Amino acid sequence: NKKNDWWKEVVVYQIYPRSFKDSNGDGIGDLKGIISKLDYIKSLGIDVVWLNPIFESPNKDNGYDISNYEAIMKEFGTMADFDTLLQGMHERGIKLVLDLVANHSSDQHPWFIEARKSRKNPYYEYYHWWPAEKGKPPFRQGFFDVDGSAWTFNAPTNSYYLHYFSQYQPDLNWENPKVREEIFNIMKFWFNKGIDGFRMDVIPFISKDTSFPVITPEILKEKYNGDWAQYYASGPNLHTYLREMNAEVLSKYNDMSVAEGAGVTLATANDFVDADRHELNMLYNFDGVNYGYLPGKFKTPDPNGYKLPGFKRIYTEWDSVFANKGWGTIYLGNHDQPRMVSRWGNDSPEFREPSSKMLTTFLLSMRATPYYYFGDELGMSNIKFDKIEDYRDIETINMYKQIQLKGGNLQEFLNAQKISARDNSRTPFQWNNSPNAGFTTGTPWIKVNPNYTTVNVEDEAKDPNSCLNYFKKMVLLRKLHKDVLVYGKYQLLDPDNPKIYAYTRGEGAKKMLVVLNFSKDRVGWDLPAGMQIKPVPLINNYNTFIPGKTLSLEPYQAVILELK
Numbered sequence: 309n310k311k312n313d314w315w316k317e318v319v320v321y322q323i324y325p326r327s328f329k330d331s332n333g334d335g336i337g338d339l340k341g342i343i344s345k346l347d348y349i350k351s352l353g354i355d356v357v358w359l360n361p362i363f364e365s366p367n368k369d370n371g372y373d374i375s376n377y378e379a380i381m382k383e384f385g386t387m388a389d390f391d392t393l394l395q396g397m398h399e400r401g402i403k404l405v406l407d408l409v410a411n412h413s414s415d416q417h418p419w420f421i422e423a424r425k426s427r428k429n430p431y432y433e434y435y436h437w438w439p440a441e442k443g444k445p446p447f448r449q450g451f452f453d454v455d456g457s458a459w460t461f462n463a464p465t466n467s468y469y470l471h472y473f474s475q476y477q478p479d480l481n482w483e484n485p486k487v488r489e490e491i492f493n494i495m496k497f498w499f500n501k502g503i504d505g506f507r508m509d510v511i512p513f514i515s516k517d518t519s520f521p522v523i524t525p526e527i528l529k530e531k532y533n534g535d536w537a538q539y540y541a542s543g544p545n546l547h548t549y550l551r552e553m554n555a556e557v558l559s560k561y562n563d564m565s566v567a568e569g570a571g572v573t574l575a576t577a578n579d580f581v582d583a584d585r586h587e588l589n590m591l592y593n594f595d596g597v598n599y600g601y602l603p604g605k606f607k608t609p610d611p612n613g614y615k616l617p618g619f620k621r622i623y624t625e626w627d628s629v630f631a632n633k634g635w636g637t638i639y640l641g642n643h644d645q646p647r648m649v650s651r652w653g654n655d656s657p658e659f660r661e662p663s664s665k666m667l668t669t670f671l672l673s674m675r676a677t678p679y680y681y682f683g684d685e686l687g688m689s690n691i692k693f694d695k696i697e698d699y700r701d702i703e704t705i706n707m708y709k710q711i712q713l714k715g716g717n718l719q720e721f722l723n724a725q726k727i728s729a730r731d732n733s734r735t736p737f738q739w740n741n742s743p744n745a746g747f748t749t750g751t752p753w754i755k756v757n758p759n760y761t762t763v764n765v766e767d768e769a770k771d772p773n774s775c776l777n778y779f780k781k782m783v784l785l786r787k788l789h790k791d792v793l794v795y796g797k798y799q800l801l802d803p804d805n806p807k808i809y810a811y812t813r814g815e816g817a818k819k820m821l822v823v824l825n826f827s828k829d830r831v832g833w834d835l836p837a838g839m840q841i842k843p844v845p846l847i848n849n850y851n852t853f854i855p856g857k858t859l860s861l862e863p864y865q866a867v868i869l870e871l872k
């Protein structure tokens with residue numbers, strides 16, 4: 309099969325299966341639920357679905373702790389359901405990308421249950437250990453862990469095991485060729501069932517310097533920008549293993565591979581996706597979504613808000629790093645991020661819709677494969693829980709416990725979580741205005757956003773001006789003009805403008821101008837000297853547009869204009 313770069317021209321739609329549609333009333337989304345909504349998914353016009361992990365899991369981290377990589381999570385259904393789902397997608401011309409979580413397994417995976425029994429156990433070397441007789445292990449930050457350490461003592465082996473995430477997610481030892489073989493076989497198992505690719509969970513973290521050197525705060529600051537994720541993404545054999553994965557597996561399928569680029573920077577991005585390196589196709593970075601947080605505080609937005617010129621600079625730099633090799637991705641929402649309209653737009657009743665459409669215009673008019681998060685097409689917004697009891701996410705719950713343990717301002721933390729918590733984007737998909745938004749006939753595993761009475765598929769499908777219908781139009785426009793909107797050159801205009809994000813796409817005869825008002829103010833914006841626009845926009849999130857040398861833009865107005 310000829311490998312080609314089909315993944316450059318697609319729009320990826322990410323579905324969080326736990327919250328999409330519950331078919332059996334247990335309050336948890338499932339594969340049968342997705343099957344029942346395949347025509348809705350098709351109606352969006354997207355090409356690829358990325359499903360968050362659907363494999364057997366104790367769900368300490370909602371599937372990112374896998375206890376059997378070749379079985380379907382019982383809450384989600386059976387392997388027969390999976391086969392029906394995949395067939396249903398392929399019949400509709402939709403490709404399916406699964407989520408490979410190979411940096412760590414669940415602590416309830418048989419491999420770890422064996423490994424932790426004894427140092428003599430054949431599976432012991434499937435994980436990373438620090439023998440207690442050598443004293444305390446050197447500090448490593450554990451994301452999501454209450455004590456903040458990535459080491460946990462295990463008495464039967466009298467050693468500590470490494471877990472970059474929670475203690476329920478022990479890191480697999482990729483330096484062990486048996487582990488690499490196990491993972492490559494798992495990948496082949498799913499490829500041979502016919503899937504079209506993998507999103508790879510924190511794949512930059514898989515290689516470790518097993519001498520476990522002390523990383524002092526000074527070294528962390530100097531060499532890794534103070535970011536443990538950057539240290540974790542600098543393992544000695546990382547690219548050897550990715551090249552091996554490509555040779556052993558990926559090169560044998562006409563697939564799509566995208567790394568979750570935790571810890572990856574502009575300087576290291578092409579090491580993963582330069583096609584000549586035969587590693588992966590794409591990666592997504594964190595510079596954009598992490599922008600505007602106060603340093604040193606857990607995901608706390610800067611009260612001065614982010615500055616649009618800084619936001620524009622980040623997306624422009626990430627476009628230019630792939631100008632001559634590699635290929636980019638773009639997203640604002642996913643299951644680890646809050647709802648994009650709340651974080652980057654304006655979720656007030658007056659501006660939620662226009663700003664949601666404006667952000668959709670941005671995501672679907674950049675030179676990168678868009679990863680669009682389910683529910684954003686409806687303009688779904690943050691639920692903003694007041695109480696810790698409403699949260700389900702191990703990250704929020706454990707960070708709360710950590711503050712209780714170590715002291716700190718719990719109210720400040722809860723206020724920040726209303727903006728940045730991952731659960732904000734994990735609330736049930738809103739199908740209609742019936743109880744629980746038509747997601748379940750039972751009690752949902754997490755509360756439904758009360759705005760489902762108006763923000764839902766059924767109501768929006770009937771409204772030609774809805775976020776949903778705007779999303780469909782924007783997907784179509786990207787496809788109709790893929791030479792410009794997919795492959796066309798990106799050129800930022802007016803970089804210092806604090807309210808307007810304007811750029812051109814394409815060059816020569818076919819060139820377009822994208823103008824996005826990221827502010828709640830009406831703004832006049834002067835066309836660059838000599839620029840001539842066609843008076844009728846290709847797309848506009850308002851019903852009016854006044855052409856002229858100075859464009860008058862409504863709050864959060866987005867237009868794409870053809871240049872003469």
Ligand code: TEU
Pocket residue numbers: 369372409451473509510537568570571594643644
């Ligand atoms: O996310 C990894 C992750 O959380 C990164 O955001 C990392 O914490 C960050 O770079 C540090 O600042 C993946 C999954 O998307 C997430 O849902 C899982 O919880 C996590 O890995 C563990 O599997």
Ligand code: CA
Pocket residue numbers: 330331332333334335336337338383
């Ligand atoms: Ca269910």
